[in-house]
Amino acid sequence: MGVLRPATVEVETSLRLVAPDATALPVRASLRYDPLDPYAVHVLFHAETVGGEPVSWSFARDLLVKGLDEPAGIGDVRVWPWSTPRGEFVALALSSPDGNALFEVPRSVLVRFLRRTYVVVPRGKESDHLDVDAAVARLLSAR
Template sequence: MSAIRPTTVEVETSLRLVTPDAMGLPVRASLRFDPEDPYAVHVLFHAESATGEPVGWSFARELLVTGLDEPAGIGDVRVWPWASARGDLIALALSSPDGNALFEVPRSVLVRFLRRTYIAVPRGRESEHLDVDTAVTRLLAER
């Protein structure tokens, strides 16, 4: 018999890009969690770009969890609670050499997404899902 492997968790949602005029722009995005990369979450932005390709960011799942209740992150990715007239939201700030962006994410979407990730890979059990040999082989092959 083969072991049952956890499945990838993916949620399609709409984030709001906060603009200087406070009007904001909706941005389609995918939240993704792959049990083979159990410490990370991935956000894929489906914004129209010069290349037409989605833009992806990856960061620690724990950063997202902490950011639900208090400011978290230093540097390129920061997350914190953000209450507004539009409801209970989470701020997601991203920085890169190309620029900065601030998004509003519905808190309920993140909570549901994170619950599903913890069903796939429970908190504290991430190391059981790592294939270190494959990861090292991939790293060495990139040289």
């Protein structure tokens, strides 16, 4: 019998895209954690068009954890606590050559998601789940 592979953690949620005029638009998204990529979390933004491919952003799980309580990240991905009259959120700022976007993520959704990821791969045990050969193959095939 083979080794049981820990399950991927995936949570569907609605984020709010904060427009420059401070209005906010709901955006369907998924938070995903794959134990085979144990240091990263992935946010998939679902296109509203039929057949539209989701846009995926990946960044360090630790960045998301740190951003729950204090500003974290530099460059393409920044995360920080965000309090509003509507409740507690986490701001997720994404930058790319195509532009910048600021999202509000419900803090409670992120906390539940992160707790589930730590059940699958506890903090400090990520290297036990890393398939170095597969990671190197992915890097080399990306050229």
